[in-house]
Amino acid sequence: MSQRGGIAPYLQAAPLALVFLLFLVIPLAIIVMVSFWTYTDYSIQPAFEVQNYLDVFDRCIVRLPTLCTTFRTYLSTLTFCAIVWALTLVIGFTVAYFLAFEVRSPTVQSLLFLVCTIPFWTSNVIRMISWIPLLGRSGLVNQALIGLGLIDQPIEWLLYSSFSVTITFVHLFTFFMVVPIYNSMLRIDRSLIEAARDAGASGWQILWNVIVPLSKTGIAIGSIFVITIVMGDFITIGLMGGQQIASVGKTIQTEISYLQFPVAAANAVVLLGTVLLIIVGLTRVVDIRREL
Amino acid sequence: MSETRGAAFYLLAAFFALFVLFLYGPTLTVLILSFQGPGGGLTFPMNGVSTHWFGVLWQGLGVVDVWAAFGRSFRLGLIVTVLTVVISVLAGLAFRRRFVGSTLLFYTAIASLILPSIVVSLGIALEFRIFDDFVKAHGLLGDGFHSAMGLFTSALGAHLTWTLPFGLLVMFVVFNRFNPAYEEAARDLGATPWQTFRHVVLPIIAPYLIGVALFGFTLSWDEIARTSQTVGGPNTLPLELQGLTTTVTNPAIYALGTLTTAVSFLVIALTLGTGLYLRRRRLRGASDAGKGTL
Numbered sequence: 001m002s003q004r005g006g007i008a009p010y011l012q013a014a015p016l017a018l019v020f021l022l023f024l025v026i027p028l029a030i031i032v033m034v035s036f037w038t039y040t041d042y043s044i045q046p047a048f049e050v051q052n053y054l055d056v057f058d059r060c061i062v063r064l065p066t067l068c069t070t071f072r073t074y075l076s077t078l079t080f081c082a083i084v085w086a087l088t089l090v091i092g093f094t095v096a097y098f099l100a101f102e103v104r105s106p107t108v109q110s111l112l113f114l115v116c117t118i119p120f121w122t123s124n125v126i127r128m129i130s131w132i133p134l135l136g137r138s139g140l141v142n143q144a145l146i147g148l149g150l151i152d153q154p155i156e157w158l159l160y161s162s163f164s165v166t167i168t169f170v171h172l173f174t175f176f177m178v179v180p181i182y183n184s185m186l187r188i189d190r191s192l193i194e195a196a197r198d199a200g201a202s203g204w205q206i207l208w209n210v211i212v213p214l215s216k217t218g219i220a221i222g223s224i225f226v227i228t229i230v231m232g233d234f235i236t237i238g239l240m241g242g243q244q245i246a247s248v249g250k251t252i253q254t255e256i257s258y259l260q261f262p263v264a265a266a267n268a269v270v271l272l273g274t275v276l277l278i279i280v281g282l283t284r285v286v287d288i289r290r291e292l
Numbered sequence: 293m294s295e296t297r298g299a300a301f302y303l304l305a306a307f308f309a310l311f312v313l314f315l316y317g318p319t320l321t322v323l324i325l326s327f328q329g330p331g332g333g334l335t336f337p338m339n340g341v342s343t344h345w346f347g348v349l350w351q352g353l354g355v356v357d358v359w360a361a362f363g364r365s366f367r368l369g370l371i372v373t374v375l376t377v378v379i380s381v382l383a384g385l386a387f388r389r390r391f392v393g394s395t396l397l398f399y400t401a402i403a404s405l406i407l408p409s410i411v412v413s414l415g416i417a418l419e420f421r422i423f424d425d426f427v428k429a430h431g432l433l434g435d436g437f438h439s440a441m442g443l444f445t446s447a448l449g450a451h452l453t454w455t456l457p458f459g460l461l462v463m464f465v466v467f468n469r470f471n472p473a474y475e476e477a478a479r480d481l482g483a484t485p486w487q488t489f490r491h492v493v494l495p496i497i498a499p500y501l502i503g504v505a506l507f508g509f510t511l512s513w514d515e516i517a518r519t520s521q522t523v524g525g526p527n528t529l530p531l532e533l534q535g536l537t538t539t540v541t542n543p544a545i546y547a548l549g550t551l552t553t554a555v556s557f558l559v560i561a562l563t564l565g566t567g568l569y570l571r572r573r574r575l576r577g578a579s580d581a582g583k584g585t586l
Contacts, residue, residue, distance in 0.1 A: 012386035013397060015379045019456060020400045023449035024407075027415025034418050044421075095311050098304040112308070119315045121556045123514040125533045126549035130318035133325055133335045140321070140336055171314065203300065224406055232408020235516055239537060249410045256521055261418060268411045275408060 028272075035265035044261050052266035073246045074274070080162075080237070080247070081230045084169040088226050089219065091170065092177025096218070097211070099178075100185035113182070116175060128168055128239050135159040135167075160242030168240045173229055177222035184218030185211070220282050227282075231275050248274075323553070326546035334543060345547040356532055358548065365529035366555075368443055368451065369512040375448075376455040376508035377501055383456075384463025385489075388470075405457035409517030412453055417521040420446045441524035450518040451511075458507045466500045495574065502567040509559055513552075 038047040060068040067075065095116070103109045119127065134140045135158040142154040157163055188211065196206045212219075234249030248271050255264035325332075329340025352358060387394060404412075420441040427433050427440070440446075474496065478488040516530045523531065529552060536545055 006389075006391070009386040009389045009391040009394075012382040013391065013394070016383040016386075016401070016456060016460070017393075017397055019379065019449065019452050020397070020404060023416055023453050024400065024404050024412065027412065027419045028407075030418045030422065031411065031415045034422075043425075091311065094304065094307055098308045102301050102304050115312060116315065119319055121510055121560055122319055122553045123530055123533070123549070123556070125514075125516065125530055125537065126322060126553060127319055129537050129545065129549065130322040133321050134318055136335055138335050143336065171318065174311075175315075228406045228408060232410050232517075234410055235520075235534065239534065249408065252410050252414065253520070256414060256417070261414075261421070264414055265418065268408075268414055271408055272411055275406075279406070 031265045031268050031272075034262050035269050037262045037265075039260060039262045042259070052262045053270075055263055056266050056270060069246075070251075070270075073248055073251055076245070077231060077247045077249075080165065080169070081227055083166055084173070084230050085223060085226055087166070087170045088174045088177045089223065091174050092222060093181055093215070093219070095174075096178050096182040096185055096215075097207075099182055100188075101211075116178065120175060124172055124235070125239070127172060128236060131164060131168055131171070131240070132159065135164055160240065160244065162241070162245065165237055165240045165245060168236050169230060169233075172236065173226050176225040176229070177219075180221035180225075181215050181218035184215040188214045216285065220285055224279055224282055227278055228275050231278070232271065319553075322546045322549050325543055326550040328543040328546070332543060334541065334546075345543040346551070348542070348544040349547045349551070356536060358529070358532060361527055361529045361532040364443055364526060365513060368448065368528065369509045371444065371448060372451045372455055372512040373505050373508035375452060376459045377504050379452075379456060380459030380463050380504050381497070381501065383460055384467050387460075387464065388467050401457045401460050404453045409454075410521075413450060413518045413521040416446050416450050416518075417441070420522075420524075439524060441522070443523060443525070443528070446522040446524060447519050447528070450522040451515055454515060454518055455508045455511045458511065459504045462500060462504050462507065466497050470496070499567055499571065502563050506560060506563055509563075510556055513556060513559075 034044065035052055036048050036050065038045050038049060038051065056070055058068060058070075060071055099109055099112055103112060132139070136142070137154045137156065137159070139159070141158060142151075145151045146154065192210055192214075193206055196210050201209065232249045234247060234253045237245050237247040238250055238253075248267070252264050252267045252271070255261075255267065321336075324338070325334070325336070326345060327341050327343065328338055328345060329342045330344040332339030349358065383397075387398075420439070424437075424439045424441070427437055470493075474492050475488050478492045483491070514530055515528070516534060519528055519531060527535070533545075533548060533552070536548070
C-alpha cells in the first residue's frame with residue numbers, strides 16, 4: 001500500500017464515516033432532540049419539555065401494581081424476547097454442535113452449512129406468509145389433526161396469535177444464533193476435548209465444562225442479534241399477530257402514522273435505552289471485541 | 293470425537309434434519325401453492341396445477357402497480373450493491389492501518405447493525421422532515437420543492453446503514469487473511485500504489501467482493517423495517533408485498549412470493565457464475581510472465 005503520509009486511511013474511511021454520520025449518528029441525535037419537542041396536528045415544533053416522556057409513562061407509577069399500557073407493552077415484548085431467545089439458543093446451539101463436532105468431513109460441514117443459509121435468500125415476508133397455508137384454520141396442521149381424529153374443530157390459535165409470532169421468529173432468526181456459535185466452536189482446540197476425556201470427563205461434563213464456556217462469545221453475539229431484532233420488531237408481530245398483538249416497535253410505528261413524531265421519538269429513546277442495557281449486560285459476560 | 297458413531301450422532305442428525313425441514317417446509321409450500329389451479333384457494337388441497345395465478349399477477353394486483361415496485365426495488369438494489377462494494381473495500385483498506393477514530397468507526401458500524409430498525413428508520417425520516425421544513429421556511433430550493441425524501445436519498449441511506457456493516461465485516465475477514473508480501477513484491481518492482489491495488493490486491497480480493505455484492509443486493513431487495521418510514525413516495529416491492537398480504541386473498545400473492553424468490557436466486561446464480569467464470573479464466577492464463585506489461 002501507499003507509503004505516503006498518514007492521510008490515505010482517512011480518505012479511504014471517509015465515505016463509510018460520512019454514510020454513518022448522515023444516516024445513523026445525526027438521525028439518532030435528532031431522535032433525542034425531537035423527543036423533547038412539542039407537536040400539533042400537522043407539525044412539530046422545537047421546544048424543551050419532558051411532556052412526551054410523561055405521555056409515554058402516563059400514570060405508570062401511580063397505578064402500580066396495575067400495569068399501564070407502556071409497561072404492559074414492554075412486558076409483552078420482553079416475554080417474546082425471552083421465549084424466542086431461549087428457543088433459538090437451544091436449537092441454534094444443538095445445530096451448531098452437530099455441524100462442528102459430529103460431522104467429521106469439512107466438505108460435508110460446509111455443504112450442510114450452505115443448506116442452512118439458502119432459505120435466507122428468500123424475503124422475510126414470504127417466509128412469514130408461508131406459515132399461513134400451514135397454520136390457518138383450514139391449513140395443513142388442522143387438516144392433519146382432524147384427519148387423525150385428534151380434534152373435531154380446527155384449532156383457532158395456531159395463526160394470528162402469540163404462537164404463530166413465536167414460531168415465525170424462531171423460523172426467521174435461529175440461523176443468526178447458529179452462525180456465531182458454530183464459528184466459536186470451530187475455533188475450539190480439539191485436544192482440549194481429548195484431554196478432558198482422558199481425564200475421565202463424561203460426555204455431558206465435556207459439553208458443560210469445556211464446550212459451552214468456550215462457545216460463550218458466539219452465544220453472546222447470537223443473543224445480541226436475536227434480542228435486538230425481537231425487541232424492535234413490528235413487522236413479524238404485526239403480520240403474524242394479525243395486527244392484534246402490541247409491541248414496542250408497533251407502538252412507535254402507530255405513533256409515526258398519526259404524525260405524533262415527538263412521542264414516537266421519546267418511545268424510541270426508551271426502546272434504545274432498554275436495548276443498550278441488555279447489550280451491556282451481555283457484553284459483561286464476554287469481551288466481544290477480543291474475539292473479532 | 294469417538295471412533296464409532298454413537299447414539300448421540302443419530303439423535304443430533306435427526307434433530308438437524310428436522311431443523312432443515314422446519315427451514316424449508318413452509319417456503320416450499322408457498323412455491324407449490326403458487327401453481328394452484330384457477331379454482332384453488334390459499335391452502336391445500338391443490339385444485340389442479342396451473343400458472344393461472346402468475347397470469348393474474350401479470351395483469352397487476354388491483355390498485356397496486358407491482359411491476360413498478362419491482363423496478364424500483366431492482367434499481368435501488370443495484371445502486372446499493374455498487375455503493376456497498378466500493379465503500380466497504382475503501383473502508384477495508386483503511387482499517388488495515390491505524391488511524392484516529394478507527395475504534396469509534398468500528399463500533400458505529402456494529403451499532404448500525406444491531407440498533408432497532410424502527411429507530412434508525414424514524415431518525416432518518418425526522419432528519420429529512422426537519423430538512424424539508426427548513427428548506428421550505430427559507431425558500432431555498434424554489435417553490436417547486438416538496439421533499440428531499442425519496443427512494444434514492446433517504447431510503448438509499450437507510451439501506452446502506454444495513455448493508456455496510458455486513459460488507460465491512462466481510463472485508464475484515466478478507467484482509468485478516470491477506471498476505472502483504474504480494475503488495476511488497478509489487479512495490480519492489482516499482483508499481484505505483486494504484487497499480488498495486490489494480491493489478492495485485494483487487495484480483496486477489498475479487499471473489500470476496502462478489503460476496504459483498506450479494507449481501508448488498510439481497511439485503512436491500514428484502515429490506516422492510518428501515519425502508520418503512522424512509523421511502524417517502526412510492527413503495528419498494530417488499531413493502532408492497534407486506535401490504536398485499538392483508539388485501540390479496542388468493543394465490544396470486546404466493547405467485548408474487550415465488551417470483552421475488554426466483555429473482556433472488558437468479559441474481560445469486562448469475563453472480564456466483566460470473567465469479568467462477570472469472571476464476572477459471574484467471575487460472576487458464578495463470579502466468580503472464582514474459583508477455584510484457586499489461
